[in-house]
Amino acid sequence: MDLDLSSVEPFRAEVRAWLREHVPAAPLPSLEIEEGFAAHRAWERELHEARLSVVSWPEEYGGRNATPLEWLVFEEEYYAAGGPGRVSQNGINLLAPTLFQHGTPEQLARVLPSMASGEVIWAQAWSEPGAGSDLASLRATATRTDGGWLLNGQKTWSSRAAFADWGFGPFRSDPEAERHRGLTYLMFPLDAEGITRRPIGRIDGKPAFAELFFDDVFVPDRDVIGEPGSGWKVAMSTTGNERGLTLRSPGRFLAAADRLVELWREHGDPADTAMRDRVADAWIKARAYRLKGFETISRTEDVGAESSVNKIFWSELDVALHETALDLLGPDGELAGEWLEGYVFSLAGPIYAGTNEIQRNVIAERVLGLPKAGSR
Amino acid sequence: MRFVLDAEQRLFGETLGKLLTEAAVPGVVRDWATGRRERGLALWRSLADAGVFAVAVPESAGGAGPLPVELVTAFHELGRHGAPGPYAEAVAAAVLLDRLGDEAIAGRWLPAIAEGTALVTLALPPAVPYALDADAAGLALLVDGGRLCAAVPGGVRASLDPARRLFPVTPGEVLAEGPRVAAAAAEAYDMGVLACAAQLVGTGRRLLEVSVDYARTRRQFGRPIGEFQAVKHHLADALVGLEYARPLVHGAALAYGTPDFARDVSAAKAAAAEAAYAAAKIALQVHGAIGYTDEYDPSLLIRRARALYTAWGSPSDHRARVVASLAG
Numbered sequence: 001m002d003l004d005l006s007s008v009e010p011f012r013a014e015v016r017a018w019l020r021e022h023v024p025a026a027p028l029p030s031l032e033i034e035e036g037f038a039a040h041r042a043w044e045r046e047l048h049e050a051r052l053s054v055v056s057w058p059e060e061y062g063g064r065n066a067t068p069l070e071w072l073v074f075e076e077e078y079y080a081a082g083g084p085g086r087v088s089q090n091g092i093n094l095l096a097p098t099l100f101q102h103g104t105p106e107q108l109a110r111v112l113p114s115m116a117s118g119e120v121i122w123a124q125a126w127s128e129p130g131a132g133s134d135l136a137s138l139r140a141t142a143t144r145t146d147g148g149w150l151l152n153g154q155k156t157w158s159s160r161a162a163f164a165d166w167g168f169g170p171f172r173s174d175p176e177a178e179r180h181r182g183l184t185y186l187m188f189p190l191d192a193e194g195i196t197r198r199p200i201g202r203i204d205g206k207p208a209f210a211e212l213f214f215d216d217v218f219v220p221d222r223d224v225i226g227e228p229g230s231g232w233k234v235a236m237s238t239t240g241n242e243r244g245l246t247l248r249s250p251g252r253f254l255a256a257a258d259r260l261v262e263l264w265r266e267h268g269d270p271a272d273t274a275m276r277d278r279v280a281d282a283w284i285k286a287r288a289y290r291l292k293g294f295e296t297i298s299r300t301e302d303v304g305a306e307s308s309v310n311k312i313f314w315s316e317l318d319v320a321l322h323e324t325a326l327d328l329l330g331p332d333g334e335l336a337g338e339w340l341e342g343y344v345f346s347l348a349g350p351i352y353a354g355t356n357e358i359q360r361n362v363i364a365e366r367v368l369g370l371p372k373a374g375s376r
Numbered sequence: 377m378r379f380v381l382d383a384e385q386r387l388f389g390e391t392l393g394k395l396l397t398e399a400a401v402p403g404v405v406r407d408w409a410t411g412r413r414e415r416g417l418a419l420w421r422s423l424a425d426a427g428v429f430a431v432a433v434p435e436s437a438g439g440a441g442p443l444p445v446e447l448v449t450a451f452h453e454l455g456r457h458g459a460p461g462p463y464a465e466a467v468a469a470a471v472l473l474d475r476l477g478d479e480a481i482a483g484r485w486l487p488a489i490a491e492g493t494a495l496v497t498l499a500l501p502p503a504v505p506y507a508l509d510a511d512a513a514g515l516a517l518l519v520d521g522g523r524l525c526a527a528v529p530g531g532v533r534a535s536l537d538p539a540r541r542l543f544p545v546t547p548g549e550v551l552a553e554g555p556r557v558a559a560a561a562a563e564a565y566d567m568g569v570l571a572c573a574a575q576l577v578g579t580g581r582r583l584l585e586v587s588v589d590y591a592r593t594r595r596q597f598g599r600p601i602g603e604f605q606a607v608k609h610h611l612a613d614a615l616v617g618l619e620y621a622r623p624l625v626h627g628a629a630l631a632y633g634t635p636d637f638a639r640d641v642s643a644a645k646a647a648a649a650e651a652a653y654a655a656a657k658i659a660l661q662v663h664g665a666i667g668y669t670d671e672y673d674p675s676l677l678i679r680r681a682r683a684l685y686t687a688w689g690s691p692s693d694h695r696a697r698v699v700a701s702l703a704g
Contacts, residue, residue: 001381001445003630008377069377261702273692280695283702284624284643291623294379309619312612357605363615364608368588373603 019081040087044118062116075251091122123161125169142171161210162199183231257286305366315349409538424492432467438487448574455578460539468568475560506542580652617651642694656681
């Protein structure tokens with residue numbers, strides 16, 4: 001067992017030097033508003049030109065073939081340098097891994113380069129009014145037609161969809177099939193004929209997500225991911241990524257925890273040991289998450305349902321860390337600023353990608369081996 | 377970079393686990409609590425033979441150490457089984473005696489610690505004010521300000537954990553003096569903290585396992601109680617805490633010999649204490665009344681987790697140390 005990172009130090013140094021030169025000195029406007037979305041998209045292009053937008057991808061798609069360890073190091077440096085939030089994260093973290101697993105060579109060649117450059121920003125279209133954590137109850141349909149499929153129905157809580165270019169998600173292609181059978185995974189341009197998008201203000205009013213209405217939207221066969229009817233399997237390969245390391249890399253929490261310690265030095269009352277303990281806990285947990293990441297990439301076996309353990313940990317850490325910062329700011333805690341933006345962002349973590357209650361069920365049944373309800 | 381135990385380290389843990397399983401530790405604990413130490417001392421010696429103490433004693437002094445990853449592997453197993461006796465204290469004493477630089481003392485006691493021929497314990501006030509099992513120890517140490525003394529035990533104090541026989545101590549013969557004592561004591565403390573953290577993770581793991589087993593078999597309302605979400609979520613939470621305490625313990629072990637060691641053992645101890653204690657409370661709740669009995673073996677581990685929560689520095693002490701190290 002070792003934690004010898006010396007082999008990645010040259011890569012770390014290169015990334016650090018580039019970021020020092022290029023990360024905008026002033027924070028970009030929030031990526032959840034139109035102006036900020038555009039600024040973040042331009043930043044993605046800048047990252048891409050340095051081949052730093054998708055370091056772990058193969059070179060042919062704009063990456064560097066970085067190892068998982070190099071990717072972790074990139075993320076550490078990125079957030080330590082104050083790098084902007086990644087407006088393209090739903091594409092690069094959720095769709096791309098699915099394409100690598102289930103996509104055709106044609107799809108990879110067509111979709112990935114413009115995703116890497118930020119030219120096309122992707123939105124995840126999974127949830128429906130009647131299908132949240134219970135994704136298998138989704139009802140939006142894909143109906144067979146000449147050369148493709150016609151989409152009908154409604155998706156909602158689609159992150160980034162207010163300003164994004166394309167969407168992806170599962171649709172019910174076999175109306176007779178129930179639950180996780182008879183689903184097909186598709187991608188579609190959000191400005192396609194028949195799509196109406198209505199931005200939804202998240203809890204702070206910013207249009208961070210949208211609902212999408214589909215009215216006979218044509219999707220050609222080439223935009224089906226995996227086999228028609230196998231959408232559940234394809235979708236589940238995404239959730240593994242979403243709950244695992246890739247959606248929330250340790251680097252983000254390490255940087256936030258360091259900034260929290262900084263805030264404690266500036267605003268903390270040394271006599272307030274309860275607050276000191278909360279600051280310490282946030283730092284310790286961020287460190288634990290980093291080390292757990294090293295453990296995960298060192299393991300050879302599939303992490304599988306254990307990714308649910310990760311999702312609970314980082315989402316609860318994110319909330320606790322930002323709450324602590326707001327409490328340290330006292331009466332200024334409610335004022336708009338980077339800590340508040342981070343706090344509002346963190347509040348969604350325990351809800352999306354399967355609520356933490358669902359994750360606890362998954363852990364109990366699939367990691368600990370407890371019986372499903374009604375299994376006797 | 378490979379941040380998982382290698383095959384040899386895993387085998388070491390498995391060997392110790394087998395030995396401890398065969399020793400039927402709960403019975404040994406109950407003996408120990410009433411002063412019948414034969415089985416506990418035999419276990420101490422066989423664990424020493426298997427290398428539990430040697431990993432903390434340098435090769436030059438008859439050990440195989442320092443091997444901090446092996447040390448936390450061993451203490452994880454000691455924690456899983458709840459072995460009674462001053463194990464963490466003995467490895468801390470080994471570090472203290474080694475760092476002191478007094479060849480006569482080191483030459484006499486380090487081989488005895490490595491081989492398990494003597495029960496060695498220590499008190500490091502204020503965080504470790506009592507000497508565990510001082511009445512049975514071949515050597516009981518007390519760091520009294522800048523002096524290292526033989527510890528003179530007073531009357532035993534009863535602990536929540538019946539296996540923890542705690543003795544208030546007063547300074548006896550002075551064995552060493554001067555700044556080297558404080559420096560050696562600081563290193564000894566860090567090693568004791570690391571050992572205790574590893575023990576806590578092991579204790580918490582075992583409590584989670586027995587609780588899961590119980591929830592799968594215990595039936596109420598016509599079904600296993602593990603079908604109820606309220607029970608599932610408790611147990612899932614216990615797992616989350618323990619899963620993130622383990623890497624901190626391993627990370628701290630690998631920081632041995634670096635300037636970050638003190639900070640990292642404190643981070644590990646705070647997280648391990650919280651995770652193990654949370655697992656203990658959940659174990660008690662999931663078991664219901666049987667877990668609240670003296671006779672039910674896992675209740676020994678429930679009590680151990682609570683006792684170790686504040687042993688070797690409370691979580692708050694360790695959080696303070698982490699923040700102080702970052703403020704530098």
